[in-house]
Structures are given as C-alpha cells and as structure tokens.
Amino acid sequence: MSNESEKGYLYFPGCSLKSTGRAYEESLLELFRLLDIPLQELDDWNCCGATSYMGIDEEAAFVLGARNLSIACQTPGRDLMAPCSACYMVLRKTQDYTSKYPQVRREVEAAMKRADLPMPGQVKIRHPLEILYHDVGAERLKNLKKRNWLGGTIACYYGCQAVRPYSDVDDAYNPVKMDELLRAMGVQTIDYCLKTKCCAGVLTGTVPPVGRRVNYILLKEAVRKGAQAVVTICPLCQINLDAYQKEISAESGERFDIPILYLPQVLGWMLGGRKKELAFHRCIAGRRYLNEWLRETKEEEAYV
Amino acid sequence: MERQIRYQREARPAWGAEIAKLPGCERLYSCIQCGTCSGTCPMSLYMDYTPRRVIALIREGFYKDALSCRTIWLCASCYSCSSRCPQDIKVTDIMYALKREAIKRKVYPSRFPTPVLAREFYRLVKMFGRNSEFLLVFLLTLKTNPLGFLTMARTGIALLLTGRLSPKVEMIRDAARLRKALEPKEVA
Amino acid sequence: MSKPVEEIRIGVYVCHCGTNIAGMVDVKNVADFASRLPGVTVSREYKYMCSDPGQELIRQDIKEHRLNRIVVASCSPLLHEETFRAATAKGGLNPFFFHLVNIREHDSWVHENRQDATAKANALVHAAVERVRSHKALTKKQVPVNPAVLVVGGGIAGIHAALTLANAGKKVYLVEREPTIGGHMAKFDKTFPTLDCAACILTPKMSSVKSHKNITLWSYSEVSRIEGYVGNFEVTVRRQPRYVREDLCVGCMECIDACVFKEAKFPNEFDEGLGKRKPIYVPFPQATPKVAVIDPDRCLNVKTGKCKKSCVASCDRGAIDFTQKPEDRQIKVGAVVVATGFKAFDAKRSPQYGYGVYPNVYTSLEVERLVNASGPTSGEVVLRDGRHPKTVGIIHCVGSREEHTNRWCSRVCCMYSLKLAHLVKEHSGAEVFNFYIDMRTPGKSFEEFYQKLLKEGVHFVRGKVAEVNDWVLDPSEQGKLVIRVEDTLLGTVRRIPVDMVVLGVGLEPHADAQEVRRLFNISCGTEGFFLERHPKLAPVNTFTDGIFLAGCCQGPKDIPDTVAQAGAAAAEALALIDSGHVELEPNTAYIVEEECSGCKSCVPLCPYKAISYVEDKKKAVINEALCKGCGTCVGACPSSSIKQNLFEDEQVFSEIRGVLADV
C-alpha cells in the first residue's frame, strides 16, 4: 500500500453521487472502509459545473472548479479523489487551463478575490480507479479477498471523460486497468472494444432517441461478446446504461436486463462487504440476477 | 428551389480568427480536414454538420451556419475527437466556444432541449451551489416538452423507488460568496 | 630588428543585397559612418557586392588606394566569406586581411525598426574596422586525402553509392548491420509506379557488390568508432560472429536441413515474421553474401552448449565454427557515405487500428511479403486464419501527419498503398478500399498510376480512418473488421466491413539514429532524420566535411530519389578524393611553447582530441590538422599560453571596443 493511501484522501463526491449515483458513493465508502483507507469529504464543496457550464460561461465554469480546489488546498498534503468522471475531468481541466492560459488565470483570480477566497495551490486530483490500481494495488486487493465473484463475465466500461485529455488514469483508446484489477481478482472480463465510447451523457435526457440508441449499441455489443454485467466508474454512464433498459428493449425488440454495477460494488463484495452497504438495491436493471449472484451465506458473513 | 452557393460576402474570416484566439481553440487553423473527429464522434451521425465541417465553417468565417447548427448541441463532450485529432486540435473546446457564442447571440435552435438544460443547470448551480437533478429534469421538461412528462415517468419512478431521485434541494453553506465569485465581471 | 609600422588603409563595402539589406538598413548612412572612422581609406555601398563588378571593386581599390585591410558588410559568412576572400587575394592581399560583417541574417532580417537596424549595422561595421587592423597574414594548410570510402548501410542507397564509387576505381568498404544487404527493397515484390519486379532490378546489383574487386563487403557488422577528419578518417568496424566462416560457406544450406530443430519455428525477420526459419538460416534465397548465419538467441549450442551440433557434421567444408568471437577491423578512409535507411512506424502506437489485437490487421511491409512470389505464401493472399479476403481496406498515413506520433508526410505511403491495392486485387480478386487524407502523387508517372487504379475499380474514400474494430451493428458486419471513417467527400460517417486491414505505416528514423549521429558527428533534424548541410544547395553534405548522406536516413523518399541521392553522394565523395587534398581553415589554436607550464589541463578538454602532451619537452602541442578552432582550450589555459588564429586577444578586444564605441 502506498503512502498516499495510508494518509487517506480528500473526497469530492459531486452532485450525482448524492442523488442518482448514490450507489457509487455508498459502495465507494464501504470499499475504502474495508480497505481501511480514510476518506474526508471536502467541506462545503460546490457543483463542478459538469459539461453544461463550459458551454455557457467558461469563466464561471473554471471559478466553480477553482473554489473546490481552493477548499482542498486548505487541507494540504492529501490528494483529492473525484469519483465522477465529469467532476474529475472538469477539476483537472480547471488546473490545466489556469496554468496554461494567463487570460483564464487572471479571470479566475479576479473572481476568487471578489469572493474573498484564496487562489488554489497545487493539489493532485485522482480518480478512484487509478487509486485502486496504483496506491492500493491488485496484490493487496487479492490478499483481502473473501469471496469469489459468482456474477459471470463482465464488460468493463470506462466511459469517456475519465480517460481523455487532462486525465492520467489510463490510455485514451484502450484502457486496461479495470480489467487488470478484476482479472487479478479472478473475475472474467470480455474484450470490450466500446469501452471508451461515450454513453451520450446528458443527451439521454435532452434528446432521448439519440441517447437511447447510443446505449442500445453499448449494451448490445457487451451482450454479444458474452458479458453478463457491465461495470462502470462514472455515475452518468451507470444511469444511462441502467435506467433505460426497458425503453431500449421496447424500441429494439431485443430484451435487455443486465446489471450495471460500479467497480467498488464488485470489489467491495469480493472483499466481504454487505449487499446493503454496497447499495446493490439501487440497481434498476438485472435485479433478478443480482439476487442470484449475491448470496450472503452464514460463513461468508462471519468474515465481515 | 434553394440555391446551393456561398457568396464570399457572407463569410467573415475575421470572426474565425477571433474564435481561434479563445483559450483551447488556438490550433484551429492546423486542421487538415481528415475527418478523424467525425469518424470517432459517437454523435456525428445525428449532426447536420460533422465536427470536421464545423471546423471548416469557422475557418472560412461562415459564422451563421457554425452558430446555428445542431451539431454543437449534440456534442456530448466526450472528448473523443480531441484525443484522436492528429493535429491536436481541441475540437470539444471549440464546440464549447461555439455554444457560448451561440448563447451570447441567441441564435441557438429555440426548442432544442440541450441549450435549455444548460441554462437551467447554470441557474440552479448559481443559486444553490449544487445541482438538483430532480428540479433540473422538471424545469427542462416543462420548458421544452411539457408532454414529455409521461415518457419520463417510468424512469423517474424507477429512480424514486431505488432512492436515487429526491426532491430535496441541497444548498451549500457559503452560497452567497460563491454567487459573488460567479457575478459578471463588473467589479474587475 | 623591428618591422616598420605599416600604415593601416581599410576599405569598407556595404552591400544592399537588393532590398534584403537596404530595405531595413540605411546603407548610405552606414557607408558614410564608416568613412569617418580612423584608418578607413575607402568606404562604399553597392547593390550586390557578390556580383562580378562588386568583387572587381575590391580588387581595383586595393590597387588604386593601396588598401591593406578589407571589410565587407553583407550576408552570412557561410555564403560569401570565400567569395570575398578570393576577391581580396585577387587584389594581391593575403585573404585573411579581410573580414566579413553579417548585417543581413543578424540585422536587416531580424529587425523591424530602420533606425535601430542602421545603428546596429554601424556598430557591427565599427567593430570589424577595429578588429581587422590586427589581422595577420595566414595560409591554409593542405592535407592529402585517403582515396578509400566507407559506405554505411547496404540498402539500395548504400549499394548504389558503393557501386558508383567502385566503378570509378575507388576502394569501398560497405558495412551492413544485417546478415544480408538489400534493405527494404529486397522485401518488395513489385515497385511503383512501373510495377517492375524489385528482385529483378535489385539482385543483379547485390551480386555485383559481392563480386566487385574494389568492394569489401562486411555484413553483420557495425561501425563502432570513427576518428580523424575529412580526408583522413580512422574507422573501427565490429564484425559480429555469425558462427559460419564466410570464406568457406558456399550457401548450399545442408546445415539448415541438418539442424536439430526439425521444424522451422522462429519468425523470419525478413518475412516480417510471417514466414518461419531455424536458428541457422539464410534470410532469403538471394541473400548477399549467401552465407548461413546462426542466431545466437535461438541456437541451442550457443545458448546452452548442449546440442548434438548436427550442423557442424553436415557441412563437408567445415565452415561452421562456434569459436568465432566479435572481431574489430581498423580501416582508413577519406570519405564516408551514411546510408542507414529508415524504420517502419510501429503500428501498435496507433491502438485505434487494432494491430496486434485483431490478427487480420497487417502492416504494409507484411503485405509486401504476402504478395511476393518468393514470400512465405508464395504470393497468395491468405489471412492469418487461413481465409482468403473478399474485402480489403488499406489505410494511408498510419503514424504520419500526426502530432502524437510523426508529424511529417512519409512521402511514399500513398504510392505504395496504390501499388498494394493493385497487387492485392490482382492476387486475390478482393474488393479494395483505400482510405486517404490527401492523395500525394507528385513523382514522374505517379498521377498516371493513380488514374490506372481509379479505372481498376478500387474504392477511394477520402478520410482518415477513426477506428478499426469488430463490433457488430448490422448482420452484414458479423465476423468482419469494421472500418469507421468519415467519407469527407460525402460528408457522412461510414462503416465499412472488411476481412483484412492493411496499415500504410510511415517511415521514421531508426531507433538508434541518435547514437549513429553522435558516432559520425553529424546532426539530426527535429524529426530525427540526419540533417543535410543545406536543404537545397547541399542536400547530400553534412555539417561535418567528408561525411555524406544517401537515401532514407536523410528523410523519407522513394527508390528513384534514393538512387539519385546515392549517386550524388558518391559524386561528392569522388570530387573530394580526386581533388587529392583538403584545405584546412587556419583558425586553429597554437601553443606558445615558452609560456606553456605543462599543466596538461587542456589535454582532456579538447573535444577533437587534437592536444597531446610531449613528455620529454614537458609541453602540450596541438595537432593543427585535428583542431577545429572551437577555442575551448584557449579559454581554459591557466597561463594564457594558448592562442588562436583569427581570434587573438587583440582582435577580440578591439572588436568589442569597436562595437561599444558609439553606445
């Protein structure tokens, strides 16, 4: 285990993890508890601005990011974990732009002054996937393993923003860290060539036919390649793949009912976590499979 | 019949040059029109102009088409184009720049929901410091497609049942100071 | 007896260079300014000083006004220092009484304010006028040239250069790293645009190399050290052991049959890994020299010492010799032609095309072997899974024109992709799609070749392929590779299912180009190809005299251009050798013997190893022939006993005084 994970991390949940993505937060907190890594929620954090702010007012978008970073810098010495890929990307982009473009930096400085907030210093923004891969490591996860995964083959879906510019999580086209972690834990994963194709983001809400078609393609290919569940690392990916399977089935005439899980749910389960704490009950699709796969036997419970 | 010709007097190359000065848009003129951006874009098949053509429109100064096209509102900000462009052009950021320009000039497609969502989101966050997905969906549907409530219902109910959608609005403690920071620049 | 003090009479000439200088510098003002400086007898401005009348002006003024110092303010010394030195000499003066001031590259071209530029020109001229007073008469040293030439790299470039030189009667050493010469061209079936058989035109040249009495061919060898200077290089060549004696082996290949490995199971590099070979092998039937070679990483005996060595017994000439060790050969040459060629772009660096993931994605070089009658499939286009492709997609510009990989256009890929489209179609009857960004066909008969392909019914889609993968949207895509691309001419995205993908990988410098560059003391451009001295006027010269470039090591090019360049490099080498001697710039350092304390601190500092220490005199001496005039030792000598011609203290200080005089 690395130094960072002994110190623990600052934790930026973001709006989604408090609502539609609650299962992500709950399972993540449980996983880190099982790993004995302290997390401290960023005090009075604000929305990261997501993809919408940038399209209306760039300065405001960076100010939102800068305020969060500024708060993070008041607790120095710890990395800032941002599990939502959109938050992760926006916070990193804020750092990138304020350091590369003097014009942006000046504007942000002025705004921070207006609000009487210090300009943020350097804080390292981390994604949980990359923390689990580098700081925790497959070895430690394997050592802590309490259960086998009975849930069949998995498609690791990385989504887009976690691996694109400003990120150093993994390769932008062919990321493998999630696959490697799960394979190390004895889980079978498919070669999923759509693993970084976008889930359509907010378009599922604003232009539903387009959004649903995109998710139809993602699900169909995962199933075709033999996946029985999809594992994600972003609340937007999760909801898009999870919440519309009924509509997608109706529209395509093909039946989709496949669990869409968060990486910490799967890992947490294998480390002996409880169903409830890992928030499996918040899944919409594929519930009957989950009931079958996740059996908390007496012996297993003894581990927890 | 519609005439298919563009007169040079309609073009404002200087406008394109202005766009290229914005942060993130600086490599715009390096585009070799290879189409990688469009080919990798998950949304391009719904766009009226592919991302590559949008770049060409900006460069040649056809600002009307570039600002009023559906393309920029279909962009999901997945950054696929930006990470694949052989010329390292930040196509996503150029899309953002056009969105901002279009909103500033009020030329976006009127009932198209994406800009409406963006605006409502902007307002909510400015007010509370956080986003309420419940309120956002409510406002959006109200403004663009009142009948859409019916089709949204199933998903909404599923989310409510799994505890993933709550009508409660979270507000940050220091919302007042945040609002100050977000105020337009009059102080500066 | 003290010499009578000579009266200094300086002539100053300010050149307009058309508008190049006069457009930004007030040349009249400069000439007037110079005319008022002490010692200046004549000061003129003139439209083109480098023209015949301009040079004549200098000659006449020397005669008429008894000038004994000349200053010309014009362009860079790289261009015209020699011109004006010659004009000075014509007037009867020692050419080193001349000094050139650069008011073009250093002044008019880089400034935007006329007044400032003029002031700078004045200052520079003032400096030269001060400096030139203390110039001395110097003479250039002549050194004889060794008439042998070293050619490094045995691709078509090296082969052609070696043969040209050898046919002119010069001794040539050809050093090739691989077990055989031939380079990339030997792997091709046909060559664009004429589609003539590569082997038919190349192998005769390869065997001439082998049999030429003036050529010593060392394959499986590399240059490990080179010292000396133009006309007199001392080279060490390291010959790797091939465990087969070249003087005895006749290439009968009995040993290969006899090898304890019954199956050929190791990828044959020559076949891009598509064919297999044994630990002992001959890369291909026409390999030159046709001598077997043992791969030390595969041979049981070399690796473990435990093998029956049935190869040894099978050779009745006793050619197999496991006692061979690396061997160093020392040679002396007057000139070097570097012709180390290129490396194909590693397609794995563009993961979106699935090379190494999907077995039916090939590189162009692999397909060259597939369509080759003497290749691993005897020219049949069969996929790795044994199927015959019905549709094939050829992707241009892989790794080229990209910020993340190589920025340059590799120049031959459009043409070879057209060639491969033709050959694949001819050999398999498949439907072929070419995906290109811009179709680059600028050579002789190239556009006509493109026209031919258009008529053959090959599809041309203008667009850089975004990705190749195997996801299925439509039943027609099942079991296929799907190419996703924007057809930029149609303005829509297309999905095209194919059985085989061919990646038109670009050309890039060898991984060890930087080491080779340092070895030969030449430069690389930003892309890593070796840099020519001047892109237009000295395309085969390098910044190191006596070292010439040929072929793709200087930049991507096709075979016709490679051969033309190799001929040019050979001609330059010949010109150097046939002049019989080289002249050395006299700007060398020398040690004032009486003042040298023998501290030796200068000896290790000289980058050219020109300083040695003479034990019995207890003094250091500088070999003028090796000194490049860098001045390192001059600055370092603690007793100031090293001086340098043209950079004597008095000259440097007066130059500084001059430039600062009017500040």
Ligand SMILES: Cc1cc2nc3c(=O)[nH]c(=O)nc-3n(C[C@H](O)[C@H](O)[C@H](O)COP(=O)(O)OP(=O)(O)OC[C@H]3O[C@@H](n4cnc5c(N)ncnc54)[C@H](O)[C@@H]3O)c2cc1C
């Ligand atoms: C797929 C493909 C198809 C092509 N088809 C055509 C075509 O149809 N027509 C055409 O005109 N052109 C074609 N070309 C271009 C052609 O290959 C080049 O123009 C030509 O090979 C250049 O020759 P060269 O001698 O400069 O380099 P190379 O062929 O690369 O030869 C260089 C030689 O130097 C040796 N070497 C390298 N480093 C060292 C070292 N340090 N010491 C000693 N030896 C060394 C190498 O082993 C090699 O033998 C094609 C290129 C490719 C990639």
Ligand code: SF4
């Ligand atoms: S990928 Fe880049 S270079 Fe190619 S068309 Fe798009 S913006 Fe232009």
Ligand code: SF4
């Ligand atoms: S960022 Fe936008 S334009 Fe670019 S690929 Fe994604 S959706 Fe398409």
